[in-house]
Amino acid sequence: MGDCTTMGHGSSGLRRIVREVAKFGAVGGAGLLVNLVVFNVVRHLTDLPVVRASVVATVVSIVFNYIGFRYFTYRDRDKSGRTKELTLFLLFSVVGLVIENGILYAATYGFGWDSPLQSNIFKFVGIGIATLFRFWSYRSWVFKALPAREAVASAESFLEEAEQAATRKGRPRQRVL
Secondary structure, three states: HHHHHHHHHHHHHHHHHHHHHHHHHHHHHHHHHHHHHHHHHHHHHOOOOOOHHHHHHHHHHHHHHHHHHHHHHHOOOOOOHHHHHHEEEEHHHHHHHHHHHHHHHHHHHHHHOOOOOHHHHHHHHHHHHHHHHHHHHHHHHOOOOOOOOHHHHHHHHHHHHHHHHHHHHHOOOOOOO
16 A cells, blocks of 8 residues: 555656656747757857857857746745855856857867758757756756745645635635645
8 A cells, every 4th residue: 555655656756847847848948949049140140150159049048048947947946045046057057058069169170060050950969968967957956946844834824824814804714725
């Protein structure tokens, strides 16, 4: 019987991680489009070398992604240390930027693969590899889940306030849960 309980809890945990990956993917997919569009616009409208154009595009997508992750993917996560969160986000984003653009740099200057198609392929490959690192680092270090004790205490406090508000308004006292 203990296995059923464990399996049920594991199943709930699996659903939670699937939802998280889907939300991360939605923001990341939009960020990918921002990154590739900005990269190609900068590359074709300026004289910047390919890797510099890529760095500009990556920085724009980092800003876009932070907003998406904070207010969509991880909106329910701890918000108490925004300065620390932003610092860690930027730190891990810079590591991702180096991974992403390091691959493009190696393809462009190491192998001479610098046609627009080749640049986009290696930009995309770099984004993919950097995304794996970013997902792990953001969920592990940046957008931390609230500890269970704090989540329960917050929910209990909310319920108590709701009960008190209902009592003050003359409504019969009802237990929400």
